[in-house]
Amino acid sequence: MTFPISQLDQSVGVAGQPPHDEAEDWTSRHGAELYGIREWGAGYFDVNEAGEVTVVATINGKKISVSLTDIVEGMRERGMEMPVVLRVENLLDDRIRTLNEAFAKAIRDAGYRNVYRGVFPIKVNQQCHVIEEIANFGARFHHGLEAGSKAELLIALSHIQDQESLIICNGYKDSEFIEMGLYAVQMGLKCFFVVETLAEVPIIIERSRTMGVKPLIGVRLKLSTKVDGHWAEDSGDQSLFGLTPSQLIDVVDALKAADMLDSLQLLHTHLGSQIPNIRNIRSGVLEACRYYCSLVEEGAAMGYLDLGGGLAVDYDGTKSSSTHSMNYSISEYCADIVEAVLETLDSNDIPHPVIITESGRATVAYSSLLLFNILDVRQSERVELPKTLPDDTHELIANLKSVLENARVENLQECFNDAVYYRDEIAELFRHGQLGLRERALGDMYHRAVLTKIARLLPAARRVSQELEVLPELLCDIYYGNFSVFQSLPDTWAIDQLLPIMPIRRLDEQPDRQAILADLTCDCDGKIDHFANPNGPLRTLSLHPLVEGEEYHLAVFLVGAYQETLGDLHNLFGDTNVVSVRIHEEGGFEFAREFRGDCIFDVLSYVEYHPQNLLEKFRRTAEKAVQQGQISASVRKSVVDAFSASLNGYTYFER
Missing domain, CATH: 1.10.287 (Helix Hairpins)
Structure with missing residues (x-):
C-alpha cells in the first residue's frame, strides 16, 4: 500500500502549551510570573512593560533598571559574540554591603560586644577581576579572603593590604605555604593557619620558630551536626574535613608543649556551601560555641569564631528548605548566628569573639549570568493525520486510530499501553519487510497523536503513572543553544543543580512551545532538562517560537559561584567571552571590562x-x-x- 500522508484533516500539537485564548490578554506581568523572576531574583532582576528582562541596581537608595536587551545590543555593536558571561559590578557590591550591614544590625540589636568580619573563599570564583572587585568593594567593611591552596594564598596576599581584614588559610599546607603566611604576619596582616590535620602542627611550629614569627593559628573542627540538602551525606561525623574531638585535644597538647597555645586564636567549622534550613545553621553554631568555650577553658587565647560558609541562594524562589532554596533571609541568618553565639558565651562568662563567615556562593551568585543565543530548534512534530484511511490499511494502524478516537481521562493508561503495543508491532512488521515505509510512518504518526492527546488530558486525571508523567518531556521541542553545559554550567550536569533560565525579551508575548535545552557538545549529557520554578522544578521550559531574522537569547541566572572554575574543555569548547558592566545613577551603563574568550x-x-x-x-x-x-x-x-x-x-x- 502507498499512502499520500499530505492529505490532512487534523493537527495535534505538543503537550503543555498554554491555552491559546489567553494570548490576547498576556502582558509582561504574566511573563514575570511564568518564570518566577520576582521570586528568585532577590530584587536584582525584573521584567519591564516592554517584555524585557531588566537588571536592577540600587544606587544611593535609588533603584535603576537597565534592559538586558540593551546590554546585548551593546555587545553586538562591539563585536562580542555569544555566548557571554555577563557580570554586573553593582550587584556584587550590593551583596557585600547587604551581608556586612545585616551582621552590623544584628550585632547592634543584640548588644553583641565585638564585630563581624567576612571573608570570601577564592575557590568559589577565582577570576582575577572578580577578586579585584571583592577586595575593592569589601575594603570599607574590612572584608577578607580565604585561601585553600598556595596559589590562592598568593592571590590573597596580593589583594589584601588592610590590616583589619582577615586572610584565612584552609586546606593542606606544606612548608612553602606556611612560610608565605608567616611573611604576611610579619608584614602586619592577620593571616590565620587553620589546622586541618595533625601533620600540619609540627610544620607550623618549626617554621615559625625558624623565622622568629608568632603564628596566628586556628583549628577546623568536624561537627556532628548534619544538614539538609545536597551536602547532607558529607556533613556530620562523615565529613571529609576537620579534626575530631580527640584530634583537637592532640593539637592543644602539642601547642602547649611548644609554649604556643597563645597562638591558638580561632575555631573554624563548615557545614556546607548551601544550607537551605536555618535550623541546621543554628544547631551548628550552638555546637561550635560549645567547642569554642572548651578551647578557652583549655587555655587557648581564642578571639575569633569562623563559622564557614552555608548562607544559601534561593535558586528556585520557593523560600523553602529544599536543596535549591533557603527558608530564611540574610537578616534572619545574621540574627540567629549573633544571638546563638551571644547566649552561649554569656552563660559561660566568655568574651564575645569576632564572628567570621565565609559566604562565597551568596556573595557572587547573583552578579553573573550566562547569555547565549538559540541556533536551531527541533520541533516536536505537529501530527498531521489523514482525512480517511484506505480500505487496505493494516489493522494495526486502524487500531491505533481507534485508540486515538476513544482516549478519555478515564482510560489514559489503557490507551497508552495499547498505543505502545501497536507501535511496537508495526515496527516489528517493518523490520521483517511486511510493512512499507509509508505504513511505518503512518503508524508513528498515530502513535504520537495518541501520546499527545494523553498528555493534554493529564491535568484532569486524578492519578498518573510515572510513564505518563514524563510524556510532556518526551513530546517537547529541543532548543539548541550556543553554549557548553560542561564549560559554563557544569553543576547542572554534575550535581543536578537547578538554575533560573528564561528568554531576555518577548515576555509580553505568551510562549507556546515547551522545550528542553541542548548545547553544542556531542554528548547526551549536554542538555538541561530540569528547570527552577517557584511552583516546583519543571521538566520543560516555556519558550517562544523563533522568528526568522531575529536572534532569540536566553539567560541563565545566578551562575557566579563555582561555574567558571569547574568548567571543562569537553569537545574543546573553551572559556566564553566575559563582559563586566557598571550601571550608573542616571540610568545608563558602561562596559567596564571586556575579556575575549578562548580561541581555537x-x-x-x-x-x-x-x-x-x-x-x-x-x-x-x-x-x-x-x-x-x-x-x-x-x-x-x-x-x-x-x-x-x-x-x-x-x-x-x-x-
Missing part, C-alpha cells in the same frame, strides 16, 4: 597541541593535493588561509 589556538595549546605544527601539517596536506592535481595552487592558498584564520576564531558558533 588557546584550547589546542591546553591539550598539548602546537598550533603552528598543526598548520604546517595541514599545509603539507594541501600541497600534496596540489601535486596530485586535486586543487590548484590558488585554492591551496585559500584553504591554508582559512585554516590559519580558524586557529584564531572563537570556539563557539559564530554568525
Whole structure:
C-alpha cells in the first residue's frame, strides 16, 4: 500500500502549551510570573512593560533598571559574540554591603560586644577581576579572603593590604605555604593557619620558630551536626574535613608543649556551601560555641569564631528548605548566628569573639549570568493525520486510530499501553519487510497523536503513572543553544543543580512551545532538562517560537559561584567571552571590562597541541593535493588561509 500522508484533516500539537485564548490578554506581568523572576531574583532582576528582562541596581537608595536587551545590543555593536558571561559590578557590591550591614544590625540589636568580619573563599570564583572587585568593594567593611591552596594564598596576599581584614588559610599546607603566611604576619596582616590535620602542627611550629614569627593559628573542627540538602551525606561525623574531638585535644597538647597555645586564636567549622534550613545553621553554631568555650577553658587565647560558609541562594524562589532554596533571609541568618553565639558565651562568662563567615556562593551568585543565543530548534512534530484511511490499511494502524478516537481521562493508561503495543508491532512488521515505509510512518504518526492527546488530558486525571508523567518531556521541542553545559554550567550536569533560565525579551508575548535545552557538545549529557520554578522544578521550559531574522537569547541566572572554575574543555569548547558592566545613577551603563574568550589556538595549546605544527601539517596536506592535481595552487592558498584564520576564531558558533 502507498499512502499520500499530505492529505490532512487534523493537527495535534505538543503537550503543555498554554491555552491559546489567553494570548490576547498576556502582558509582561504574566511573563514575570511564568518564570518566577520576582521570586528568585532577590530584587536584582525584573521584567519591564516592554517584555524585557531588566537588571536592577540600587544606587544611593535609588533603584535603576537597565534592559538586558540593551546590554546585548551593546555587545553586538562591539563585536562580542555569544555566548557571554555577563557580570554586573553593582550587584556584587550590593551583596557585600547587604551581608556586612545585616551582621552590623544584628550585632547592634543584640548588644553583641565585638564585630563581624567576612571573608570570601577564592575557590568559589577565582577570576582575577572578580577578586579585584571583592577586595575593592569589601575594603570599607574590612572584608577578607580565604585561601585553600598556595596559589590562592598568593592571590590573597596580593589583594589584601588592610590590616583589619582577615586572610584565612584552609586546606593542606606544606612548608612553602606556611612560610608565605608567616611573611604576611610579619608584614602586619592577620593571616590565620587553620589546622586541618595533625601533620600540619609540627610544620607550623618549626617554621615559625625558624623565622622568629608568632603564628596566628586556628583549628577546623568536624561537627556532628548534619544538614539538609545536597551536602547532607558529607556533613556530620562523615565529613571529609576537620579534626575530631580527640584530634583537637592532640593539637592543644602539642601547642602547649611548644609554649604556643597563645597562638591558638580561632575555631573554624563548615557545614556546607548551601544550607537551605536555618535550623541546621543554628544547631551548628550552638555546637561550635560549645567547642569554642572548651578551647578557652583549655587555655587557648581564642578571639575569633569562623563559622564557614552555608548562607544559601534561593535558586528556585520557593523560600523553602529544599536543596535549591533557603527558608530564611540574610537578616534572619545574621540574627540567629549573633544571638546563638551571644547566649552561649554569656552563660559561660566568655568574651564575645569576632564572628567570621565565609559566604562565597551568596556573595557572587547573583552578579553573573550566562547569555547565549538559540541556533536551531527541533520541533516536536505537529501530527498531521489523514482525512480517511484506505480500505487496505493494516489493522494495526486502524487500531491505533481507534485508540486515538476513544482516549478519555478515564482510560489514559489503557490507551497508552495499547498505543505502545501497536507501535511496537508495526515496527516489528517493518523490520521483517511486511510493512512499507509509508505504513511505518503512518503508524508513528498515530502513535504520537495518541501520546499527545494523553498528555493534554493529564491535568484532569486524578492519578498518573510515572510513564505518563514524563510524556510532556518526551513530546517537547529541543532548543539548541550556543553554549557548553560542561564549560559554563557544569553543576547542572554534575550535581543536578537547578538554575533560573528564561528568554531576555518577548515576555509580553505568551510562549507556546515547551522545550528542553541542548548545547553544542556531542554528548547526551549536554542538555538541561530540569528547570527552577517557584511552583516546583519543571521538566520543560516555556519558550517562544523563533522568528526568522531575529536572534532569540536566553539567560541563565545566578551562575557566579563555582561555574567558571569547574568548567571543562569537553569537545574543546573553551572559556566564553566575559563582559563586566557598571550601571550608573542616571540610568545608563558602561562596559567596564571586556575579556575575549578562548580561541581555537588557546584550547589546542591546553591539550598539548602546537598550533603552528598543526598548520604546517595541514599545509603539507594541501600541497600534496596540489601535486596530485586535486586543487590548484590558488585554492591551496585559500584553504591554508582559512585554516590559519580558524586557529584564531572563537570556539563557539559564530554568525
